Amino acid sequence: MRWSLLEVAGHTEIAVWVGESAFLLRELDENLSARDVLTRSSRLYERLDYVSQRCAPIDQRQMHFLPPLLGQKILCAGLNYRDHIAETGSAAPQYPNLFIRFPDSLVGHEQALEIPDVSPELDYEVELAVVLAQPLSGRVSRDQALAAVSGYTIFNDGSLRDLQFRSSQWTLGKNVARSGAMGPWVVSADELPLGGTGLRLQTWIGENCLQDGNTSDLLFDVADLLVATVAAVPLRAGDVLATGTPAGVGFSRKPPRFLQAGESCELRIEGIGTLRNPIRHAR
Incomplete structure (x- = not known):
C-alpha cells in the first residue's frame, strides 16, 4: 500500500x-x-x-x-553510511549521531527546493526514511522496533553546508526553509524487505548520477537506530526517522558540487520510487 x-x-x-x-x-x-x-x-x-x-x-x-508528515518529530541520522564516513574523513560513530529537522524545512514531491540568500551551498542527500505506525519508547528489542514501522519513504536531507559547519551543532544548516524534501508517498513496510535492507538509492541531477548506494551499507540499520533513539526519546505514530546518506554528496567532491537554480534534483530508492524537486533561488 x-x-x-x-x-x-x-x-x-x-x-x-x-x-x-x-x-x-x-x-x-x-x-x-x-x-x-x-x-x-x-x-x-x-x-x-x-x-x-x-x-x-x-x-x-x-x-x-x-511531505507525508503525520507525526510531530523528524529525527535524522548523520554519518551513517560507511562509504560516506570514508569520503568525509570522519571517524565512524560509536553511537547513532542524531539531529532534528523541523517540518517547515521540507517540501513535497515536485515542489521547489530553494537556495537562500544567506548561503549558496545547498547540498543534496538521498535517504531512506522510516515512518512509525505506533508509539515506541524505553527499552525495546530489534523485533519490537521493526514491528512498530508503518512504512518507508524518500528523504532529501538538503543541507546548507557553510551554515552547518560553522559550529559543532548542525541545526542551522539543516533547517533552512524549503531546503529539504520528503515523499512522494509512504510505501507500507510489508511491501519492502524487513528493515528496508538491500535497497539501492541514488541521486540524479540531469543525466548525472551523483550518489549510488545501498542500504546494506548502513553503519546502524533501521532497527539499531530505533532501539537507540527510543531508549532516550519517545516516538509516536507518524514520527519520522531518516537513516543517513551514502557517499557522493556535493561538499565532499573536488571541487565541491552544490545545487544550482534551474536544475532538477531526482532521488530514487528501489521499491519506493522517485522524489523530484526543481531548484530555485528563494523568493
Missing part, C-alpha cells in the same frame, strides 16, 4: 494509491483516519478491495504533494 499527504482544492488530504490512481481517504470511508493508514488496518484494506468501483480518483492535475 502507498499513501500520500496532498493539497487538493486548498485542503490537506490523506490519499491512498491503487495502482496509478489516488483516492481521498475520507471518501473511501468517513470513519477511516490517519491511524488506519499508519497501521494498515483491516478496515482500510477491505475498502481498498473495491475502491475503484465506488469512488472517483483524484484529478492529479488538481493535487500538490506535501
Whole structure:
C-alpha cells in the first residue's frame, strides 16, 4: 500500500494509491483516519478491495504533494553510511549521531527546493526514511522496533553546508526553509524487505548520477537506530526517522558540487520510487 499527504482544492488530504490512481481517504470511508493508514488496518484494506468501483480518483492535475508528515518529530541520522564516513574523513560513530529537522524545512514531491540568500551551498542527500505506525519508547528489542514501522519513504536531507559547519551543532544548516524534501508517498513496510535492507538509492541531477548506494551499507540499520533513539526519546505514530546518506554528496567532491537554480534534483530508492524537486533561488 502507498499513501500520500496532498493539497487538493486548498485542503490537506490523506490519499491512498491503487495502482496509478489516488483516492481521498475520507471518501473511501468517513470513519477511516490517519491511524488506519499508519497501521494498515483491516478496515482500510477491505475498502481498498473495491475502491475503484465506488469512488472517483483524484484529478492529479488538481493535487500538490506535501511531505507525508503525520507525526510531530523528524529525527535524522548523520554519518551513517560507511562509504560516506570514508569520503568525509570522519571517524565512524560509536553511537547513532542524531539531529532534528523541523517540518517547515521540507517540501513535497515536485515542489521547489530553494537556495537562500544567506548561503549558496545547498547540498543534496538521498535517504531512506522510516515512518512509525505506533508509539515506541524505553527499552525495546530489534523485533519490537521493526514491528512498530508503518512504512518507508524518500528523504532529501538538503543541507546548507557553510551554515552547518560553522559550529559543532548542525541545526542551522539543516533547517533552512524549503531546503529539504520528503515523499512522494509512504510505501507500507510489508511491501519492502524487513528493515528496508538491500535497497539501492541514488541521486540524479540531469543525466548525472551523483550518489549510488545501498542500504546494506548502513553503519546502524533501521532497527539499531530505533532501539537507540527510543531508549532516550519517545516516538509516536507518524514520527519520522531518516537513516543517513551514502557517499557522493556535493561538499565532499573536488571541487565541491552544490545545487544550482534551474536544475532538477531526482532521488530514487528501489521499491519506493522517485522524489523530484526543481531548484530555485528563494523568493
